[in-house]
Amino acid sequence: MPILEFKNVSKIYNNTTKALTDISFSVSEGEFVSIIGPSGSGKSTILRCINRLVDATQGSIIFDGHDIKQADKKEIRQVRKKAGMIFQHYNLVDRLSVIENVLHGRLGYKSVISGVIGHYTEAEKEKAFQILAMLGLTEQAYKRCDELSGGQKQRVGIARSLMQEPRLILCDEPIASLDPSSSKIIMDYLSNINETMKITCIANLHQVDVALRYAKRIIGITAGQIVYDGPPEKLTKAKIYDIYQSDEGELITDVK
Amino acid sequence: MFVTRKRTFTLAFLGVALIFVISAVATDYEVIGGLESIPKAVVWMARHFIPDAKAWSRLPYILSKLSETALVSVAVTVCAAICAFFFSLPGTKTTKTAPWIARIVRIIAAFFRNVPDIVWAILLLFSFGQNILTGFFALFFATFGMLTRTFIETIDEVSASCVEALYATGATSLQTVFNGVIPSSLPEIVSWVLYMIETNIRSSTLIGMLTATGIGYLFDLYYKRMDYSSASLVVISIVILVIAIEILSNKIRKVIM
């Protein structure tokens, strides 16, 4: 059974803007999917429909066997626990330490009171340190997040997601704000996590070459509709132009 | 291009001149008298507005009233800030409250903010009389309105991104507030509190004249008695207090931001 299924999902903002139209696809457990498409095509909306940061207007979204579109508040919390998310701008609490930000990944599991006062068990703190070690951040554990570089911040974001023990990690333009070497580090980590920890990974990327290199499956979206769904090898140049609605020579990837 | 700029400049100049003339007529403002009065005032101040021995003997009393005013400012601002913070949360975009609730919060805040503190003071005189609480509540309502509006803006600006991430981990609204909103907006909130304390000390002076409390009352007392030397000591002590608080606040801001 696939871990995630979109069936005829549509999203309309304010009764006027059609962000997604009749989206259907399914993702098996352990896949590394990359969604590509021009800005405003609906990539972010798809990710946010999965963890209910955005509510789809029509269709059904089945995550781990449950229809999450109908989920109530309690169930939404369960869904979000199972799906970690990393963001283009890292979305950390800059004034808090690295280790505190990582521990935020456990908030979904904690009672409201212990979450509010920030009481974590020793086991949880040790686990956080192990995750930091895995991502090469133990030396920065007590630094304030605003003292870190972009690549380090994104690693903290990944650590925070791993703390949730997720089944699925959603990546919204994870390397868009990073330089080429940090980008490789992050993509390598995501790839590693996907292969060794068997965590499904769905990443929005606007760098087509990165998507082709790391993903085992590409979904191309244009103007809210899927125009390509298949392995990277089958993604022809013509198809890429189709997705980005431009001609030969107008994309940065064309520059040799 | 130079022609149009010159034309706009001339028009603006004439516009301002017009406003000046109309305002002067409306208020019976004598321009010449106004200009003459400045040197007159400086001379008068140099002669009479200086503390004498009698004034210095009143210093302990002046200082006690001054500290009363200062404490009221601090107490008002702290209470208003706490209430404003929790009241502002549903008004922000980051806590996912229904838009109609957010709108009501903003309207209530606007109401408290736009009624000037002096109006509150006059109203409260009816039921509280000339009491320290009159000034307290007057400033409280005005500060509450101002801070609610400010906090809503601050929270939306500073914490929006990390709040989204916290919700994505499955955190509840309350957990998100304490783990994301508060840590990220706290420096700015403290900075605003310090600013409002300063402002409220000055407002207290005026309101104190109506409510017969605090340092404003003392100035009014000496002023009406024409005891200008004592009045001048009051002014000097206020200046020292305000400047001291300003310097302290700036130092604190440098460290916390």
Next chain:
Amino acid sequence: MSELDIAGQPPLSLEISQYIRKTRGGKIKTATKSRSDHAIKITIFVLLTLTIYGFATFNYKNVDIAKALAGTWSNIKVLFGQPKLTYGTWGGSLKALFVTFSLGALATIFGAIIAFFGSLLCAKNIANSFVANITKSFVAFIRAVPTILWVLIFTVAAGLGSVAAVIGLTFHSAGYLIKAYAESIEEMDEGTIEALKASGASFWQIVFQAILPSSISRMTAWTFLRFEINFTNALAVGAAAGVGGIGFDLYMAGNHYFDLRELGFITYIVVAAVILLEMIATKIKATVR
């Protein structure tokens, strides 16, 4: 599973353990040790202590707080629910409102003129730092004296009436605008001034040909924001110093006639004016940003 099971976990390796900080009780620490957090904690603690001390030492004069608050609530209902002019007239009130606007306008115009020259002395990129520091200290001193006191001081020296009020209001008006204009000037592009200096332009030429045009839109925005504040100040001063305008009407209604309904009517006029000014101010702030 809401808590991680310690038993199921391997112990932390030595390499990781050396980076972990622990409390005396053996619990792992999580917070960073930053000066900023310390300062915030201390500030909050001091403020809370002062607040509690204040409440403990205020002289409440045996006022029955519950009764007074209940009285206030019923007064508010009368004030906002049944406004009615008895001693004043619609025309009189609007005229008084206009007078207050005018007082504010005059204070703003004078303040702007003084501030224009003052800001040239203050801006870090065109004034020498000694002069700038002196000007800034002078301005800080002026702003430290509450506006009402300036007005009252000038009333003695210049007699009752609008002259004292306007001059008194102008002090803070000028002080605020000097700071605001100086900031606008400092935001200017360094290169423009340097280039003109290099080409031999005189000081005043630089001012009128480069500085003024680049900062004028911000300065105008600040000036209007100050007008909003000056209006509220003129209101307050009118109430406390008997200078005239709608503030004085407020005072009369509340402290002379003790008429809540008249007070309510005038309050509506005042609030309408304040809201109007605020809406314009918000629009202006939006265009400048």
